Amino acid sequence: MGKNHIADHETLERVAIALESMGASTVPIFNDETGRYTNASIAAWLAKMRDGKNYGVSIPKGSATACTKTGANAGIANPKPGIIGRAAIDPYVNHGAFTFFEVNGGVDADGTPYVTAIDGDGRFSRTDDTWIMTPVLYTLETETNDAVNITVSDTRQPGMKRQPAALLPNGAQRPYMLYAKYALSVDAEGKPRSVSGAQVKCFVSHDTGVSLMKTATTGDSFKTAADDWYVKVMFLLKYATKNSQSVFAGCTGYDVQISPTVAESNTTRVVVAKGKADQILIGSSMILGTHTGTSNDRGNGYNYDVFDAATVIKKVDVDASNTAIYFDVAKPFTTATTYLLSTVPWRAGACDAVEGDGSPTSCTDSKQPFVIQGIELGLGMYEVLGNVLIQYTGTGMVVYVNPDTKNEKAGSSPDSALSAGAFPGQAAEGWNYGLYCKTVNGLMIQQGTGASTSVGICDGNYKVADTTVGWREWLSLGPLGYWGFAGLWSVSGLNGSGVAWWNFGSRRSANGRSRGEAA
Known part of the structure; x- marks a missing residue:
């Protein structure tokens, strides 16, 4: 032809x-x-x-x-x-x-x-x-x-x-x-x-995204305000509610950590108390660590040094009190009753078998990701926006959106960035809830004050005190233990632009290079 x-x-x-x-x-x-x-x-x-x-x-x-x-x-x-x-x-x-x-x-x-x-x-x-x-x-x-x-x-x-x-x-x-x-x-x-x-890439930040995506030379960037806008607008048009978690809770209430009840060797399973195993979903991801340190934080290497983000493939009762959780792993491992088994963000593609908008088995149990308009979201982690940063000036805060990520840099927004105003909040540090949303320079952002998890936008915004000076990254959606603080409009503005941790992820964007909000 x-x-x-x-x-x-x-x-x-x-x-x-x-x-x-x-x-x-x-x-x-x-x-x-x-x-x-x-x-x-x-x-x-x-x-x-x-x-x-x-x-x-x-x-x-x-x-x-x-x-x-x-x-x-x-x-x-x-x-x-x-x-x-x-x-x-x-x-x-x-x-x-x-x-x-x-x-x-x-x-x-x-x-x-x-x-x-x-x-x-x-x-x-x-x-x-x-x-x-x-x-x-x-x-x-x-x-x-x-x-x-x-x-x-x-x-x-x-x-x-x-x-x-x-x-x-x-x-x-x-x-x-x-x-x-x-x-x-x-x-x-x-x-x-x-x-x-694939296992999702975590331990990323706004600043690492600039270098990881080679943003200045590739046209590739971390998720942008434009990607965020599309999902929010589609949700509003289709579902006609400001309460995103009333339709899609996302993986925002799946913070489970378990000690094995039985020590085994050369195995692909972890035996735990039946009541704990009942909280675990087949298809979700977990880590297992020797837990030789004192912290349960999933970001510490000793909490994922046995396996990292392995998929739960089945659960089998061992006896009346214990259940074996089986994992898709490359090689067998050893367990001990001092080890720690923890939930982590789901692997990409968890919603592939869902036809249309929805989640694997429940959209509202707060344990599962969801898909809307073909886009899979809410895997149990933040998603860092690559062209949005928050500046605390010592007397307040301003959100900046950078139209062309070729100019993006670590540590602060470039001179080409546009102001989107501020998201709601009192002068002190803490959680705040906006009443509604609107689009400012391409970023759909919360407005107004006095809402909660059940009224207004229903998703939390976290800000530091107005007296703070410095730049903070825009962490969207929320991780697997955030419950009502999370959602499509949720933002954490606490962490510096270079802070990365186990529940900080993002996604590629093909929309980083732009002239700005189109006229």
């Missing part, structure tokens, strides 16, 4: 519905010489799927958590998230602005995304870098005394702006948007990736 041929649309299983009314000319064109689909053909293909509708949501500024769907969004029922074996019921599937596809690909040094495979084309694999591809969206956000009103469309309407990070630094519009499907992991050579089945 030559070096520049059209992919067989009959193999594009996941996009069959979208192609039914289209000719072969609408199918993305694969170039054998580059090993990529042409960006122009993908953009044209996505354009054929537009519905031109304006989907809106009105977010009340008061304590009420319920939002109101507006425009074309009014009357569309909230999805019913799924679990493995019971697919989600999602009326938004294949609707204009909510369209997405799983792809393999990446980003060039100038910020231009590329696609090498599309799910269903015979080339796609979740063990290669996997992204969620969406059309570029257009948005209008207005504010009244009572509400913030957001409208999103796949077609630009009067007054609308392009979504955050839609413009490349040279002013060109991206042909499409890419969002990492999976949390960050690294291969044997330390190369960052977004793949299924």
Whole structure:
């Protein structure tokens, strides 16, 4: 068929519905010489799927958590998230602005995304870098005394702006948007990736992300405000609530540590008290350490020196009081009753068998990650934003968003960073809860004060005292012991920009290089 041929649309299983009314000319064109689909053909293909509708949501500024769907969004029922074996019921599937596809690909040094495979084309694999591809969206956000009103469309309407990070630094519009499907992991050579089945890369910080991603030269970066914005907007439009954990709790209440009850050698299991084993989920990840030190903190090497982030594959009762937890490990190990077994963040791909939005077995038990719009989140760790930092000035704080991560540096924001104001909080150090959210310079951030885990946004923001001077990193989502402090809007602003620990992760971003919030 030559070096520049059209992919067989009959193999594009996941996009069959979208192609039914289209000719072969609408199918993305694969170039054998580059090993990529042409960006122009993908953009044209996505354009054929537009519905031109304006989907809106009105977010009340008061304590009420319920939002109101507006425009074309009014009357569309909230999805019913799924679990493995019971697919989600999602009326938004294949609707204009909510369209997405799983792809393999990446980003060039100038910020231009590329696609090498599309799910269903015979080339796609979740063990290669996997992204969620969406059309570029257009948005209008207005504010009244009572509400913030957001409208999103796949077609630009009067007054609308392009979504955050839609413009490349040279002013060109991206042909499409890419969002990492999976949390960050690294291969044997330390190369960052977004793949299924891998142990997530933790012990990272804002500053280590700059060097790990080679941000200044690759176009690659840690998760950005634009990646965060997409998930939040999709959640608000689809589920119409400010309380994200009421729908997807994430792995935020799974802080379990256990001592073995039986010592064994040459084994792949750990025998523990039955009551403790009942708290452990098959498919989740754990560490086992000789626990020769005095601290139970999972960041200490002696608490994961036997195995690190092994998957629970089954549980078998040994007797009335004890249960054996079996692990997927490369080689057998020894246990002792002085050892310590602990839960840690799930491995990437935990939600692969979930069809649509949802979690493996429960969306609200606070033990499991979830997937929304194909993006897997809430694995039991923070996700560091790579282009957002918080500056404490001695009299208050300012959040900065850097449009182009090529300028990102360790220790502080570059001069090109834009102010997003401050997130809520009193002058003293502590947890705070905002009443509502709005987008400022591409970052969706909490506003107002006086809420809690049950009213307003419901997700906590932690800040240090206003008298503090220095830079702090933006830790989103929350780790596996945060419960109600965590959620889509949760932020910890406590740690310096170079602080890294066992529950600090992130994900790749193809959207770090941008001209800023598009006009």
